[in-house]
Amino acid sequence: MSDTSFETSAVWYDGQTAVRHEGTAHWDPAGLLVLSEPGQPVSQVPLDDLRFAESLRDELVYTRETLPDFRLRLPSDMPPGLARHLPEKAKYGRWVDRIGLGPAAAAFTVVSVAAVALFMTAPSWLGPRIPPSWERQIGEAMIGDFGNRLCSTPAGDAALAKMLDAVDPAEEQVRAGVANIDMVNAVALPGAQVLLFDGLIQQAESPAELAGVLAHEVGHVRERHVMTAMLRQFGMSILLSGANTGLGDTLFGLASLGYSREAEREADTFARARMEESDISPLGAAAFFERISGEAGGDDAGDTSREENAVTGWMASHPAPGERALAFREAAEEGKTYPPVLTEEEFEALKTMCAEDPDVEEFEFF
Known part of the structure; x- marks a missing residue:
């Protein structure tokens, strides 16, 4: 040419x-x-x-x-x-140059907004769809982190099993245990497991109080709230790396585990229904929530005693105890005398379970 x-x-x-x-x-x-x-x-x-x-x-x-x-x-x-x-x-990159900077910026904005929306909403629809086998593996890893800090005595185990039968009569029952940790808290773990902390058991003044807390945590398990909350709290990494952390990381992560208000209501509704079916007084749970609400500062915010600081874990992860106490109190049948969930001896065995276990180790916060 x-x-x-x-x-x-x-x-x-x-x-x-x-x-x-x-x-x-x-x-x-x-x-x-x-x-x-x-x-x-x-x-x-x-x-x-x-x-x-x-x-x-x-x-x-x-x-x-x-x-x-x-x-x-x-x-x-x-x-x-x-x-x-x-x-x-090329000025900005091949595909940007092809469509122009303005359309590319608009496309990036749309994708970013979609990604944020997906991240915010993913736990609610993904959590209940986590395969049970994955959930069990994560739960077993977390239980393993507690090592020899889970309390066990024949009388205490029997008392806890009796209470669990009352609030979870399902054929494949939730597994429950007591952790030797001086914190007023209870947690539902992946794989249908619930832990009551010894600090919470010591705070309870009646078996009905503990039954209400246990039923609430069982409700989180049965409503498939646990993985949803964990995905929100820890992100997708928990599915990729499991629970390979130290006990401190696991413990404080669980203590701060936050459920949505809807999930809390569903767990409370489950607990009240189970307590009604098993003829357990809801007044015990109401009294417990009222007491810890006051200890956390509702009655005397200036008092900073060790006992009041111990309820921080429960208050952090279970909002509005006063409102919840009212709902449990209103669920009680007026004038009805409810049978005890445990005998006095069984309740005492649960109270002394960690102190009488010769092999259990205590968790040290510092």
Whole structure:
């Protein structure tokens, strides 16, 4: 082609040998870039196979999609007639240049908003769909973190089993245990497991109080709230790495585990229904919630005794105990005398379970 508006000097490497070629490059209407070198056969490169690579001081460098080692260097001031048939110099990136900066920014905003929305809503729909086998593995790993800090005596185990029968009569029952931790808290773990902390048991003044707390945590298990809350609290990493943490990380993570208000209401509704079916007085749970509400500062915010500080764990993860106390109190049948959940001896066995276990270790916070 003789029209110089479509032709320029060129240097290239064919991608197959290390030989440097010098000659001219010109556009062919058939969609080709023809490379000519004196005394050598011409080379034809499909224009749609060319890719812009980089800008040098006075040159533009192109590569080929099908020959990664091919290099073509053309002067940056090449004729416009040729330049408009070559891949454009990238400014922001290939796809951004293709659609423009404005549309690309808008697309990025939409994707970002969608990603945030997915992250915020994923736990609520993903949590209940976690395979039970995964959930059991995570729960077993967490229980393993507690090591020899789970209390066990024959009389205490029997008392806890009796209470569990009353609040969870399902054929495949939730597993319950007592952790030797001086914190007023109880937690539901993945894999249908519930732990009562010894600090909470010591705070309880009647078996009915403990039954209300245990029934509430069983409710979280039965309503499949646990994995939803854990995904929200710890993120997806818990599914990828399990619960491979120290006891401190596991414990404080569980103590601060937050359920939605809807989940708390569902767990309380489950607890009241189970207590009604098993003829357990809801007044015990009401009294417990009223008492810890006052100890946390509702009655005397200036008192900072150790006992009041101990309820922090429960208050952090179970909001509005005053409202919950009212709901349990209103569930009681007026004038009815409820049978005890445990005998005095059984309640005492539960109270002294950790103190009488000769092998149990105590968790040290500091």
